[in-house]
Amino acid sequence: MQLDLVDGGAPSVPRTHIRVFARDCNRLMQASAADTGIFLLHNTVPLRRVEIMGICVEHETKANGLVRFTVDDGTGCVPCQLWPQVQLHLQLQRREDAPATLCCDPQLTGAAARLTAAEHANIAALELGALVRVQGRPAIWEQRVQVNVDSYQREHDANSEALFWLDALHAAQCRPLPNVALQSVEEDPSRRQRREQEARQQAIEDRLLGHLQREAQRGQAQAPWSDLQRACNDASSQGAPASELGTSSVSPAEDHMLEVKAALRQLVWRGEIFLADVAADAYALLTDELLRPWVLACLDECCKGSRGAGAWRAAAAETEGPTVFDVAAAMNRHHARSGQVRHERIAVVLDYLLQHIMCKQLPTQSGRIYGQQLKEGKIYTLGPNQYRRMY
Amino acid sequence: MQSIIGHSEIVQIHELFERSQFFEGKSVRVTGRLKKLDALTGEATISQHSLELAIDTSYLRGVSLLQGSMFQIIGDFRLIVNELRAKEGGDLSGVRSDDLNSPRRPLIQARIARNVDGIDMQLYEQALGLRRTYLANRN
Numbered sequence: 442m443q444l445d446l447v448d449g450g451a452p453s454v455p456r457t458h459i460r461v462f463a464r465d466c467n468r469l470m471q472a473s474a475a476d477t478g479i480f481l482l483h484n485t486v487p488l489r490r491v492e493i494m495g496i497c498v499e500h501e502t503k504a505n506g507l508v509r510f511t512v513d514d515g516t517g518c519v520p521c522q523l524w525p526q527v528q529l530h531l532q533l534q535r536r537e538d539a540p541a542t543l544c545c546d547p548q549l550t551g552a553a554a555r556l557t558a559a560e561h562a563n564i565a566a567l568e569l570g571a572l573v574r575v576q577g578r579p580a581i582w583e584q585r586v587q588v589n590v591d592s593y594q595r596e597h598d599a600n601s602e603a604l605f606w607l608d609a610l611h612a613a614q615c616r617p618l619p620n621v622a623l624q625s626v627e628e629d630p631s632r633r634q635r636r637e638q639e640a641r642q643q644a645i646e647d648r649l650l651g652h653l654q655r656e657a658q659r660g661q662a663q664a665p666w667s668d669l670q671r672a673c674n675d676a677s678s679q680g681a682p683a684s685e686l687g688t689s690s691v692s693p694a695e696d697h698m699l700e701v702k703a704a705l706r707q708l709v710w711r712g713e714i715f716l717a718d719v720a721a722d723a724y725a726l727l728t729d730e731l732l733r734p735w736v737l738a739c740l741d742e743c744c745k746g747s748r749g750a751g752a753w754r755a756a757a758a759e760t761e762g763p764t765v766f767d768v769a770a771a772m773n774r775h776h777a778r779s780g781q782v783r784h785e786r787i788a789v790v791l792d793y794l795l796q797h798i799m800c801k802q803l804p805t806q807s808g809r810i811y812g813q814q815l816k817e818g819k820i821y822t823l824g825p826n827q828y829r830r831m832y
Numbered sequence: 833m834q835s836i837i838g839h840s841e842i843v844q845i846h847e848l849f850e851r852s853q854f855f856e857g858k859s860v861r862v863t864g865r866l867k868k869l870d871a872l873t874g875e876a877t878i879s880q881h882s883l884e885l886a887i888d889t890s891y892l893r894g895v896s897l898l899q900g901s902m903f904q905i906i907g908d909f910r911l912i913v914n915e916l917r918a919k920e921g922g923d924l925s926g927v928r929s930d931d932l933n934s935p936r937r938p939l940i941q942a943r944i945a946r947n948v949d950g951i952d953m954q955l956y957e958q959a960l961g962l963r964r965t966y967l968a969n970r971n
Contacts, residue, residue, distance in 0.1 A: 515842035570944040599951035603959035
């Protein structure tokens with residue numbers, strides 16, 4: 442997209458907070474590597490600051506004072522970060538004797554820099570279920586968009602959410618539509634090439650998964666490498682040439698094979714497939730049915746004292762236990778066939794086990810609480826983001 | 833913070849009944865007026881446009897559930913075994929005949945509740961419809 446330049450060469454990106462929905466906020470893309478503060482909304486509208494409104498569904502306070510919370514407006518969840526300096530600034534602003542121009546100065550000293558107990562309590566006003574309006578700057582963290590909060594307001598009026606939606610819709614209608622094909626002037630050719638390569642890899646991954654699913658439906662749990670490569674051959678014959686580098690020393694067929702292998706590695710890394718038969722070089726889908734007994738066994742191992750003899754068993758009355766990361770580490774130590782199963786996948790499996798096998802969880806900051814069941818005399822109790830079994 | 837909670841889709845009660853299979857297991861947000869609350873079982877009933885939906889409130893903390901107030905409930909939608917069919921001589925007033933006859937009945941396992949007294953439901957529903965149209969067009 443052609444970004445208009447003003448004097449000094451800086452793009453004329455608005456400095457106001459643009460009202461967006463959570464889904465649009467999660468789909469923001471960085472406009473260029475040169476300025477990581479500019480994002481593109483719908484791949485067209487440049488912005489630096491956003492305003493979102495939703496219900497606080499998660500809340501966490503770190504030891505260093507950083508507050509992380511998640512805002513859910515029904516279209517998506519946006520993680521937000523509230524830094525201690527910003528909290529201090531906001532609380533000082535809300536004082537009755539605050540000067541008209543109070544700059545965010547982390548070097549504030551004296552009485553002005555100390556918050557009263559009531560002000561500290563106000564910072565915790567971001568309780569679960571509160572409707573909050575957040576203004577901030579988007580940033581990329583761990584490959585997803587999050588908002589660094591500049592300010593926030595807790596909305597007590599029940600109609601403010603609907604009015605925010607109307608404001609956001611009105612702003613969307615007022616934005617000029619692009620009248621040219623979208624091509625970023627600042628985009629490097631290598632970035633476009635990388636994007637096309639990612640699209641090709643995604644297509645290959647989809648073909649591999651589709652082939653494995655079809656084989657599974659026909660009763661073939663595993664598929665050898667040769668079959669998988671054959672299933673992907675159509676992608677290479679229909680799509681763009683495997684390599685756009687005119688001077689590549691690798692033949693197109695070899696290049697395609699490398700791409701298929703890279704796609705397989707990616708699927709194994711994400712925990713969607715695993716190498717079922719090393720001798721036959723055959724892969725299979727890593728279904729939840731396969732994963733559940735492994736996860737349960739690793740949970741057992743963790744609880745039996747891999748972190749010190751009975752360390753968690755001794756803390757049976759407390760909310761101490763292995764986290765999902767501990768379970769993931771145990772899994773990846775013992776079940777090498779499953780590859781490096783990501784903790785998000787393991788968390789989903791643990792959630793299933795929560796609901797169907799063990800179910801009591803103490804009230805957590807995330808507000809997720811389940812009922813309790815007895816099964817075969819074993820009670821499984823879970824703490825905040827921690828899991829354990831009691832014998 | 834590694835969030836594993838997905839967003840909760842804003843729906844109306846009649847949409848949950850019409851597409852119960854689709855929403856089963858998903859996180860939803862509904863708005864309704866609290867009709868009754870059974871403190872023993874922790875089950876509440878909210879209503880919207882003369883439709884009633886059961887809410888399992890046993891896991892809510894720090895929320896005052898006042899009968900007659902409007903609430904927004906965020907939770908997981910489930911179809912549970914219908915114990916109402918086994919009731920004999922119990923109070924079945926207000927129970928939908930569909931709920932009574934079906935093997936499973938809808939229930940929301942609430943994790944967040946918010947008092948929204950004063951909400952203009954007509955404005956809310958219209959804004960929701962416009963938002964859905966906009967999001968569908970963007971797709």
